[in-house]
Amino acid sequence: MSRVRPHQPLALVTGASSGIGEALAGQFAAAGHDLVLVARSADKLQALAAALRTRHGVTVRVEPADLAVPHAAAALAARLDRAGLSVDVLVNNAGVLAQGAFVRQEASVHRQMIDLNITALTALLSAFVPAMAQRGAGRVLNVASIAAFQPVPSLATYAATKAYVLSLTESLAVELRDSGVTVTALCPGITATPMLDSAAAANAQVSRLPGMLIGRVEEVAREGFAACMNGDVICVPGAVNQAAVLASRGTPKWLLRRVAGLFGRKTGQF
Numbered sequence: 001m002s003r004v005r006p007h008q009p010l011a012l013v014t015g016a017s018s019g020i021g022e023a024l025a026g027q028f029a030a031a032g033h034d035l036v037l038v039a040r041s042a043d044k045l046q047a048l049a050a051a052l053r054t055r056h057g058v059t060v061r062v063e064p065a066d067l068a069v070p071h072a073a074a075a076l077a078a079r080l081d082r083a084g085l086s087v088d089v090l091v092n093n094a095g096v097l098a099q100g101a102f103v104r105q106e107a108s109v110h111r112q113m114i115d116l117n118i119t120a121l122t123a124l125l126s127a128f129v130p131a132m133a134q135r136g137a138g139r140v141l142n143v144a145s146i147a148a149f150q151p152v153p154s155l156a157t158y159a160a161t162k163a164y165v166l167s168l169t170e171s172l173a174v175e176l177r178d179s180g181v182t183v184t185a186l187c188p189g190i191t192a193t194p195m196l197d198s199a200a201a202a203n204a205q206v207s208r209l210p211g212m213l214i215g216r217v218e219e220v221a222r223e224g225f226a227a228c229m230n231g232d233v234i235c236v237p238g239a240v241n242q243a244a245v246l247a248s249r250g251t252p253k254w255l256l257r258r259v260a261g262l263f264g265r266k267t268g269q270f
Helices: 019-030 042-056 072-082 107-135 156-175 194-202 217-230 239-249 253-266
Strands: 010-014 034-039 060-064 089-092 138-143 181-186
Touching: 010 019, 010 107, 019 034, 019 042, 019 089, 019 138, 019 217, 034 042, 042 060, 060 072, 072 107, 089 107, 107 138, 107 156, 107 181, 138 156, 138 217, 156 181, 181 217
Parallel strands: 010 034, 010 089, 034 060, 089 138, 138 181
Antiparallel strands: none
């Protein structure tokens, strides 16, 4: 006689094919969450899904999608609704970064970051959070960055998109305080991911960063998962990053801009 598997909470993880998203998927699977994995690469998602099913015995659904395409979030929500699936945890990890002087980048580069980092994230929140609030339970983990706390010349548009994510998270955390839904912003620093590899390939100075400044993706995911489940509003992994954020919040804006400008010139980004 087959055993009936009890209901497990369902976590939807975007940008799950590599880096922090893949590590977060592993954290939720290890805690017994069933998963919906979303990214553009179907092959990578299928491989990860197979590994998580084998390792943790969870149910994993793969949903290849380019979330930067208009209405992609609504289409994803509709597919899950037709399948009778309710999302208990939404992990907004999908994002893109481009570095370099603003005036040297094409408008399409800025638009790509805005479309995915801001527009798609907001659309996913709109697609899934109202149902969580109606049920009276749910968790959201928005992956921002320590770049959200200060201006970052050479990463101007990227930092601005992450500032949006942080601000939106803090606002929603207040709006939803009595709804049973928590909203958390994970703000990692420089982390050893494929995104960092791409940045190093574009700028040799990045590859010379001290090891103490580069976080381990597994540790970032572990702290992000714990903060999400605890309902913390902001999570900044790592003592060095926490010190940097505290310093930035207590430093006059003019001085932050000057220090950031010196860093930008040193790395040859403008």
